[in-house]
Amino acid sequence: MxxxxxxxxxxxxxxxxxxxxxxxxxxxxxxxxxxxxxxxxxxxxxxxxxxxxxxxxxxxxxxxxxxxxxxxxxxxxxxxxxxxxxxxxxxxxxxxxxxxxxxxxxxxxxxxxxxxxxxxxxxxxxxxxxxxxxxxxxxxxxxxxxxxxxxxxxxxxxxxxxxxxxxxxSVSLYGMFLAIIIPPARKNSFIGLLVALSMAVSFLFSLLPVLSSISSGFKVIILTLVIAGAAAWIRPVEEEKT
Amino acid sequence: MNASIYKSLLIMIITIYMIRLLPLLFLRREITNKWLKSFLFYVPYVTLAVMTFPAILHASSSIWCGAAALVVGLLAAWFNGDLFVVAISCCLTVLVTSFIF
Known part of the structure; x- marks a missing residue:
């Protein structure tokens, strides 16, 4: 396939x-x-x-x-x-x-x-x-x-x-997101770690006092910049598969 | 009032389209910077994970239905991975569990 x-x-x-x-x-x-x-x-x-x-x-x-x-x-x-x-x-x-x-x-x-x-x-x-x-x-x-x-x-x-x-x-869209991110996470443990970490931090943001007042759009931007940014620094992607 | 609604819509439609268009229009060559390339490679995983959890818990009528859908969705995505199958499994899970919770 x-x-x-x-x-x-x-x-x-x-x-x-x-x-x-x-x-x-x-x-x-x-x-x-x-x-x-x-x-x-x-x-x-x-x-x-x-x-x-x-x-x-x-x-x-x-x-x-x-x-x-x-x-x-x-x-x-x-x-x-x-x-x-x-x-x-x-x-x-x-x-x-x-x-x-x-x-x-x-x-x-x-x-x-x-x-x-x-x-x-x-x-x-x-x-x-x-x-x-x-x-x-x-x-x-x-x-x-x-x-x-x-x-x-x-x-x-x-x-x-x-x-x-x-x-x-109402959960259809979230099911799709899982179908997109979980199969690569299964194959690549670093991506798996990243997905788990992203969910954990996102959860923390929804609980902590000041952070929970951030709009969801901004939360996505901030966490993406920080987590994907750090990931790129820790584990640069070696070979372009294309 | 009607004219102002159409004017407002036009302003916002153009603005949102520009946000989507500008990177696609101006980043035509392949980015060679290794960090930036890696960053863009990781973007979708982080973005979609952040958007999924904990939002899925609050999407339906009960947190427990949402949690059940999450577990079933994770399992279905892990073992099957087909988009349609995973999405439908989550929906059916909420449908069934909503009679319990």
Whole structure:
């Protein structure tokens, strides 16, 4: 499987992307329902909320956007808050820039940029060798369909999902994260150590008095810089596998 | 009010897109600095681990359902690793345990 992944055709990558997008779509659908309900409370129409989800594709980022719109914030405040809440995407795009062939047509850079969310990034960066962006587009197509429809439906009808269903779907995204980080952790004990340490420190941050008041977006940025930074210093990656 | 909502959305959509676009647009060559390369290699593992725990505990209606989903998810990812299988296992775990907790 790992050997053949490098010789897969574009069509096969796209199909794999569509399939891998299904669990993301489910998770997004559940989360974006809540987002739609919040958008409705701010007074947005279903079309405005749909547009917001299509354009931003970010959970925390969109909740922040709703708060800003509701409070009648000015343009500068909107730009500043959007940058701070979504800064982790800068890191993800930086990591992803190294997964694209350097001579790839520039249109793929513009398109891939649109696809950088926590989940889609996680899948795309985990591919062996260079990333065929068509895979990312496949995931995004399915995921964003769930994300935008969920938001619009949230505005239109409120929460039509029974509680047990949305409750069960709420952990879908975390299951995906585990599927991305645990298999490499099994093969490489240093990565395993890193994953365990990251979870432990993240847990500490949620318990300790001052640290627990840090927003989750910032927590991700701070811990990523510190832990991945230290890891790169302690154990530099020897050989590029690509 | 409507015009200002569209204007606000446009501002934030452009801002968030720029955050995602700029690194992809300007970092076209392969980074040769060894530390930076290693750092970027470790980024996804740290980021996703930090985002998963302890957040998974508070995602569903009960901490115990979340904990059960975490354990099942870890086992499924360790022994199977298929994205869809792991995600569904976590969902089913919450579904079943939510009748208990």
């Amino acid at each position: 790992k050997e053949t992944s490098k010789t897969m055709s574009g069509g096969a990558w796209f199909a794999k992307g569509l399939r891998d997008g299904i669990p993301i779509c489910m998770g997004y659908f559940a989360v974006s329902f809540t987002l739609g309900i919040a958008a409705r409370e701010v007074g947005m129409t279903w079309f405005q909320a749909f547009l917001m989800s299509l354009g931003m594709v970010a959970s925390a980022g969109e909740f922040a956007a709703l708060t800003l719109i509701a409070s009648g914030a000015g343009a500068v405040e909107m730009i500043a808050t959007t940058i701070i809440v979504n800064l982790r995407y800068l890191l993800m795009s930086t990591a992803l820039s190294q997964k694209l062939k350097s001579d790839i047509p520039i249109i793929h850079r513009f398109l891939t940029a649109y696809c950088v969310t926590d989940e889609i990034f996680g899948l795309s960066v985990a591919v062996d060798g260079y990333l065929n962006p068509v895979y990312t587009y496949g995931i995004t197509l399915v995921s964003v369909a769930g994300w935008t429809c969920g938001t619009a439906l949230g505005v239109l009808v409120g929460n039509i999902l029974p509680d047990w269903a949305s409750n069960a779907m």
